[in-house]
Amino acid sequence: MDFALTEDQRILLDSFEKFGRKELEPLADEYDRTKALRDPAVVKGLLKKLYPFGAVSGPIPEEYGGLGLDYVTTGLIAEKLAGIFGSLGGVCLIQTVCGRLITESPNQECKKSILPAICSGDSIGCLCVTEPNVGSFAAAIETALKKVDDGYLLNGTKTWISNGSISDKAIVIATTDRSLGAKGLTAALVDRDRSPYKTRELEKMGMKAFPTSELIFEDTKVQDNHLLAEPGQGLKTTLRTFELARSLMAVGSVGMSRAALALAVRYAQERKQFGKEIGSFQLIQAMISDMRTRTDAAALLTYRAFWMMDQGQRCDAQSAMAKYYATEAGVETASECVQILGGYGLSEEYPAERYFRDARMQTIPDGTTQIQKLIVGRDTLGLSAFV
Ligand SMILES: Cc1cc2nc3c(=O)[nH]c(=O)nc-3n(C[C@H](O)[C@H](O)[C@H](O)COP(=O)(O)OP(=O)(O)OC[C@H]3O[C@@H](n4cnc5c(N)ncnc54)[C@H](O)[C@@H]3O)c2cc1C
Numbered sequence: 490m491d492f493a494l495t496e497d498q499r500i501l502l503d504s505f506e507k508f509g510r511k512e513l514e515p516l517a518d519e520y521d522r523t524k525a526l527r528d529p530a531v532v533k534g535l536l537k538k539l540y541p542f543g544a545v546s547g548p549i550p551e552e553y554g555g556l557g558l559d560y561v562t563t564g565l566i567a568e569k570l571a572g573i574f575g576s577l578g579g580v581c582l583i584q585t586v587c588g589r590l591i592t593e594s595p596n597q598e599c600k601k602s603i604l605p606a607i608c609s610g611d612s613i614g615c616l617c618v619t620e621p622n623v624g625s626f627a628a629a630i631e632t633a634l635k636k637v638d639d640g641y642l643l644n645g646t647k648t649w650i651s652n653g654s655i656s657d658k659a660i661v662i663a664t665t666d667r668s669l670g671a672k673g674l675t676a677a678l679v680d681r682d683r684s685p686y687k688t689r690e691l692e693k694m695g696m697k698a699f700p701t702s703e704l705i706f707e708d709t710k711v712q713d714n715h716l717l718a719e720p721g722q723g724l725k726t727t728l729r730t731f732e733l734a735r736s737l738m739a740v741g742s743v744g745m746s747r748a749a750l751a752l753a754v755r756y757a758q759e760r761k762q763f764g765k766e767i768g769s770f771q772l773i774q775a776m777i778s779d780m781r782t783r784t785d786a787a788a789l790l791t792y793r794a795f796w797m798m799d800q801g802q803r804c805d806a807q808s809a810m811a812k813y814y815a816t817e818a819g820v821e822t823a824s825e826c827v828q829i830l831g832g833y834g835l836s837e838e839y840p841a842e843r844y845f846r847d848a849r850m851q852t853i854p855d856g857t858t859q860i861q862k863l864i865v866g867r868d869t870l871g872l873s874a875f876v
Contacts, residue, residue: 494565497562498561498562498565501542501543501562501565501566502565502566502569504542505542505544505566505569505570506569508538508542509569509570509573509574510573512538513535513570513573513574513577514573514574516574516577517573517574517575517576517577517698517840517843518837518840518843520574520576520577520698521576521697521698521843522697524697524698525698526576526577526580526655526698526699526700527654527655527690527700528655529613529655529657532580532610532613532655533610533611533613535577535580536580536581536584536609536610536613537609537610539570539577539581539610540556540608540609540610542566543556543558543562543563543566544566544567544570544581545581545584545585545588545608545609545610546584546585546588546607546608546609546610547562547563547566547567547585548560548563548585548589548733549585549588549589549592549604549608550592553588553591553592553600553604553605553608554604554605554606554607554608554609555588555592555608559795559799560733560736560795560796560798560799561792561795561796561799563585563737563795564736564737564740564791564792564795567581567582567585567737567740567741567744568740568741568743568744568747568788569744570744571740571741571742571743571744571745572744572745572747572748573744573748574698575695575696575699575741575744575745575843575844575847575848576696576697576698576699576847577698577699578741578744579651579696579699579741580613580651580652580699580700582651582734582737582738582741583614583615583616583651583652584607584610584613584614584652585733585737586616586730586733586734586737587607587614587615587616587658587660588604588607588608588614589730589733590616590660590676590717590726590727590730591603591604591607591660591678591717592604593726593729593730594676594717594718594726595718595719596678596714596715596716596717598714599678599714599715599717603658603678603680606657607658612657612658613652613655613656613657613658614652614656614657614658614659614660615650615651615652615653615656615658615659615660615704616650616651616659616660616662616727616730617632617647617650617653617659617660617661617662617704618630618647618662618727619647619648619649619650620632620645620646620647620648621646621648625856625857625859625860626875626876627662627671627674627724627727628670628671628674628724628876629670630662630663630664630674631645631664631667632644632645632646632647632661632662632663632664632706633645633663633664633665633667634661634663634664634665634675634677634711635665636665639713640710640711640712640713640715641677641710641711641713641716642708642709642710642711643661643663643677643679643706643708643709643710643711644706644707644708644709645663645706646703646704646705646706647659647661647703647704647706648691648703648704649691649701649703649854650688650701650702650703650704651699651700651701651854652700653688653700653701653702653703653704654688654689654690654700654702655700656681656688657680657681657682658678658679658680658681659678659679659681659686659704660676660677660678660679660717661676661677661678661679661704661706662674662675662676662723662724662727663675663676663677663723665720669721671724672721673720673721674718674721674722674723674724675716675717675718675719675720675721675722675723676716676717676718676723676726676727677711677715677716677717678711678715678716678717679706679709679711679715680712680715683710683712684709684710684711685709686704686705686706686709687704687705687707688702688703688704688705689702689703689705690702691703693850694846694849694850695843695845695846695847695848695849695850696846696847696850697846728805731805731808731855731856732794732798732803732804732805732808733798733808734855735794735808735809735811735812735855735856735861736791736794736795736798736804736808736811736812738812738815738816738851738854738855739787739790739791739794739808739811739812739814739815739816740788740791740792740795740815741851742787742815742816742818742819742848742851743784743787743788743791743815743819745819745822745823745844745847745848745851746780746783746784746787746815746818746819746822746823746848747784748840748844749780749819749822749823749825749826749841749844749845749848750777750780750781750784750822750826752826752830752839752840752841752844753776753777753780753825753826753829753830753841754768754777756829756830756833756839757773757777757829760831767829773829776825776828776829777829779821779825780821780822780825780826783818783821783822784818784822786814786818787811787814787815787818787819788815790807790810790811790814790815791811791815793807793811794807794808794810794811805864805868806864806865806868806869809856809861809862809864809865809868810861810865812855812856812861813852813858813861813862813865816848816851816852816858817852817858819848819851820845820848820849820851820852822848823841823844823845823847823848823849824845826841826844826845827841827842827844827845863875
């Protein structure tokens with residue numbers, strides 16, 4: 490087992506750290522308030538700068554416009570980005586996941602015509618599974634895809650869609666036959682230029698700069714050659730992508746935890762009460778110890794999942810463990826950071842309250858903590874709690 494970074498990884502991370510602290514960190518609190526990432530031009534400008542670091546399409550093969558990075562390196566960059574600007578990390582996560590889904594699809598035409606612009610960030614993607622009546626139980630999807638002479642028509646509403654309002658392309662999981670349940674699902678790619686769809690922004694507690702939207706499809710045209718999965722394989726295709734999505738969510742929480750820990754440590758070393766640094770009190774040290782240990786445990790679980798992907802192994806259970814442990818650890822760690830900063834932890838003068846609000850978002854998307862636990866339970870017991 491080798492926990493050391495390679496020389497290439499170290500150089501990449503160092504240059505990304507310098508870039509991120511200078512160019513991104515000053516935007517994080519401001520954009521949280523102004524919601525500037527709701528402007529696609531602003532997002533595309535940032536994606537262009539992030540692309541060379543592998544933050545937008547790191548693991549996508551170079552032939553499609555990605556960087557062809559390994560998953561561990563992709564995770565290292567995603568961790569650092571989330572620690573600097575969580576919302577922007579979210580935008581990049583979706584972009585990477587859309588890129589991977591198209592890469593893995595059997596649709597050669599979309600790989601050639603659409604993937605390069607997703608990889609470069611010139612085109613923004615979103616992945617639409619959730620609906621007003623359909624959350625954890627994706628097999629019950631109601632959005633319908635109907636064959637017509639020259640393509641398909643899409644009808645339905647998707648909700649909580651990351652990057653939805655700023656998207657140029659929407660990958661929509663839809664049913665061609667509801668009576669077939671999961672076996673009736675497919676993945677359709679909607680090109681917003683040719684087939685406009687309406688969106689509505691949803692306001693939320695954390696990751697406020699990260700657009701999250703409702704998407705409405707009303708007889709929206711899908712081109713004949715824009716299906717990304719064979720009929721019946723839509724859920725399977727998406728679930729395979731979830732390995733990466735969950736690992737990226739987990740590593741995002743590791744980044745947020747590290748940022749919260751670093752802030753708490755700095756503050757505890759400087760702030761004096763009772764005539765001494767608060768960091769010298771044993772109860773503060775216990776919190777710092779817990780924060781650090783939890784963050785390291787989360788990182789180890791998460792990088793194992795990335796490593797398994799690099800070995801070409803499936804890691805459904807391992808990415809589920811990483812997702813639920815790291816995201817829950819992120820919430821506890823960010824909460825303890827707030828506690829250590831006392832009143833200042835709740836003030837907008839410090840980023841602690843944003844770390845907490847952002848970390849709290851992470852336990853829900855891409856499968857809640859409870860769903861991840863059921864995946865691990867099923868893998869361990871050979872018995873499924875799902876229908
Ligand atoms: C910030 C954010 C970004 C998101 N981005 C996207 C996106 O880009 N694309 C997309 O498609 N969706 C996205 N989502 C939606 C997200 O994936 C869903 O919110 C999530 O899957 C849970 O669905 P739900 O909210 O409908 O909750 P529900 O499924 O209704 O669950 C409600 C509660 O019941 C629990 N529960 C459900 N089933 C079980 C069970 N069998 N056993 C035990 N407990 C159970 C859940 O854990 C939860 O606590 C996003 C959500 C958020 C908050």
